Amino acid sequence: MTRIDETDRHVAAPANPTGSGILVLAGSSGRIESERADLLARHGVRAHAIRWFGGQGQRPVPHEVPLELFVDEVALLRDSCDRVAILGTSFGAEAALLTATRTPVDAVIAIAPTSVVWPGILDGSWSSHWTEAGAALPWVPFVEDWTAPTDPPEFRGLYAESLDRHPLEAEAAAIPVERITGELLLVVGEDDRVWPSGRFADEIVGRRSSAGLPTDVLRHSRAGHRVPFPGEAIASGGHRMARGGSPEADAELGALAWDAVLALTLKATRPS
Structure with a gap:
């Protein structure tokens, strides 16, 4: 198994367990979502919040991170839980969706999701965010002549233009969401300025619909990436960038999402 150092895992054990467990993944902040895990545990869900880069023995940045890290964490939750879900945000949503195509889970909640695999950079070298069995997954390259039109920079245009100008690479890097056997919930702020999560959600829904599979989507027209x-607590830190939304709109979407997350996590049944 791909072991995570105990200093990079926060286990929130519920006082009154329901049999449900959840893997909680942050995005590019690299933090351990311990507060979110504790919140879920207060509702009877065993929650594992992990650091997936920048920790002990881990990749220093989101660059060629092994998917086995997440698959094995799901297996640990299966040892003590009847129902298992994955909750991820942004790059963590990318990981959650990919993981659920590799191992059965009962539910996936992807906040500010992507429909394709993106690259990271390390020591001047671009490569996929993820590997499997040591090989980098296909990824969509960024266009090289793009410049941010705003300060602080918003990057949604970079992601959209990269998709449009690299259609063959985008098809190869598409996350095969039709392989996800559990229920799928996408949470989207349409004013997301980090990347076009509304467009990504549409692509995920389209791909699953073509396979005859349903997808639940929660949208808010004025909410952003967070x-x-x-x-x-309102998240702070991370890279300097425009994230869109407003505290009020983001909170409104968060309240809707929270109710859906609890309902989905607590009622999910193991796929056959």
């Missing part, structure tokens, strides 16, 4: 759940 979606706080009720009672959570």
